[in-house]
Amino acid sequence: MSKPVLNAVHFYPVKSMAGCTTGEAAVEPWGLAGDRRWMLAAPDGRFITQRQQPTLALASAEPLPGGGVRLAAPGRAPLDVAAPGPGTDGPTTTVELFRDKVEAVRAGAAADAWLSAFLGTGVQLLYMDDPARRRPIDPQYAAPEETVSFADGFPLLLTTTASLEALNSLIAGGERAAEGPLPMDRFRPNVVVGGTAPWAEDHWSRIRIGEVAFRVVKPCARCVITTIDQHTAERGKEPLRTLARHHRIGQKAAFGQNLIPEHTGTVRVGDTVEILG
Secondary structure: OOOOEEEEEEEOOEOOOEOEEEOEEEEEOOEEOOOOOEEEEOOOOEEEOOOOOHHHHHOEEEEOHHHOEEEEEOOEEEEEEOOOOOEEOEOOEEEEEOOEEEEEEEOOHHHHHHHHHHHOOOOEEEEOOOOOOOOEOOOOOOOOOOEOOOOOOOOEEEEEHHHHHHHHHHHHOOOOHHHOOOOHHHHOOOEEEEOOOOOHHHHOOEEEEOOEEEEEEEEEEOOHHHHEOOOOOOEOOOOHHHHHHHOEEOOEEEEEEEEEEOOOEEEEOOOEEEEOO
């Protein structure tokens, strides 16, 4: 088998919106540069993703200089939103992201109105102004000083092409075969690795991608977002049905592995992926 190699790099400027593909990305302590620094929340502060609003898959956010984003969605004129600093639109506001309470800065009335009109419900757009201190990673897996962006729980998510191929083969042999094959964008990874055996990533504990070393800390338990077609926002049953039957880790349907970087650097498509443990 050929040596593992980095096949693709993705980041998601606004959590749960369409992602961006790039040839290289800077690895910051809390994730790829520009990844999930923005998030939507309800007026009461609870975070909003495709779990509640599948049509978020149809919206996109193009990164702008200085950390801002250009929002785009069907039926809406694009809107440029600058990255606010602390106090730009009043003090920080507390938002709930799973069990975490995180301080964030509101983007402002124009962004809130644009997104609320697109989704048909009141929402606010929030920015993580200082990821170095806003949200610690679960201490079960990280040191106290290690932090994460608005990602679900960890700085980066890794998937492999061989595992996707294996999963699609299983789907093809099941009663929901018509839903496959599934593309990798269902799993919203940051780094996609080729040249491995199927499910090899389940056994890694430490890797190096190009110049950056990572701890492989936890399998990624998958949620309903994986059942949403990222181009139509329509929901199905796969891959959760097949993962639940054929690839459970710790009693949860799993696909991919969560990473914590050991230091900063840059990862590039074509980088060799070295298995360190």
